[in-house]
Amino acid sequence: MTRNVLFVCSQNRLRSPTAEQVFSTRADIEVASAGTNNDAVTPLTAELVAWADVIFVMEKEHRNKLQRRFKTHLKARLVCLDIPDDYEFMDPDLVRLLETKVSRLLP
Helix, strand or coil: CCEEEEEEECCCCCHHHHHHHHHCCCCCEEEEEEECCCCCCCECCHHHHHHCCEEEECCHHHHHHHHHHHHHHCCCEEEECCCCCCCCCCCHHHHHHHHHHHHHHCC
C-alpha cells in the first residue's frame, strides 16, 4: 500500500521542495510539499493535510501552525525534523540530513 507523505516548511521554496524531490523516486510513497505561510509557493491546505498519512515539518513552529489551523483535518502522523532554514534548494548537506532523518521513519 502506498503512503502519502507531505513535507512542510514556511515558504515551500527550499527545504520542503528539496525533501519532495529527494523522496519522489520511491515507489512505496506519494510525496508532496507545501508551506505554512500564505505567500508560500504551494500554501498548505486542508485538502493536503487530509491527504497525508505522514507529515514531516521542518521546525516546531510549522507543527504548531499546522495543528492550530488544520486540527479537524489532521489524521496523519506528525513528525518534526528540526531542520533550520539554513540551506539552499538541493543543498548536499540538506539532502544528507533529510535522507538520514526521514529514512529512519520511512523504512
